[in-house]
Amino acid sequence: MAADILVTGATGKLGRVLMEELRERGLAARGMSRSAPGMVRADLVSGEGLAAALGGVGLVIHAATDGRRDVVAARRLLSALGADQRLLYVSIVGVDRVPLPYYRQKLAVEGLVRDRGGSIFRATQFHDLIFMIARGLARLPVVPYPAFDFQPVDTRDVARRLGAVAAALGSGAAPV
Ligand SMILES: NC(=O)c1ccc[n+]([C@@H]2O[C@H](COP(=O)([O-])OP(=O)(O)OC[C@H]3O[C@@H](n4cnc5c(N)ncnc54)[C@H](OP(=O)(O)O)[C@@H]3O)[C@@H](O)[C@H]2O)c1
DSSP: OOSEEEEETTTSHHHHHHHHHHHHTTOOEEEEESSOTTSEEOOTTTOTTHHHHTTTEEEEEEOOOOSSSHHHHHHHHHHHSOTTOEEEEEEETTTTTOOOHHHHHHHHHHHHHHHTTOEEEEEOOBHHHHHHHHHHHTTSSSOOOOSOOOOOBOHHHHHHHHHHHHHHHHHTOOOO
16 A cells, blocks of 8 residues: 555544544645645545545545535545545444434445445544534523434544554554
């Protein structure tokens, strides 16, 4: 496998922490963004910059999302990916069971990734998301109790595990 790892969504809540984790592990990682300085510029929806962004990359950790066009973005990414380039897709626990429109999108992307021989990494909701939902609900005069169960996770824990998987994919060993 070529040495470099490309992280899509590197400016996001998970991506930022993941970039630090990969660097701490001594892995050669670059982040992709549509506009952030110091990152590889590419747009997964338009496809602009994508081919150049993938040059010399052995593993793509796909953590980008815009919540609406993730299937289009995934198709673009998959069609630009070379046969020897690996893909690790960050998804969400329960996408196969909870019929939210966003989850349906993620499930569709999982299918595309699997068909291409890529790997799926599912995480539960990040603490920030649960906090944002709770803060929004707290503005109401009566706070509804959401009828779903969740077990949120710290993005640092997700990044640590993803880092271990990425390192193992590079060395051919099983992640521990
Ligand atoms: N949030 C949660 O609770 C949670 C839980 C489990 C799994 N996940 C999954 O984890 C992943 C990361 O989530 P997050 O919450 O960290 O995301 P986020 O903070 O919303 O960040 C989204 C990222 O996607 C990038 N992006 C959006 N559209 C793009 C496009 N057209 N081309 C290239 N990049 C684009 C953005 O980069 P620029 O704006 O810099 O271009 C940004 O870095 C997602 O797949 C999400 O479904 C999230």
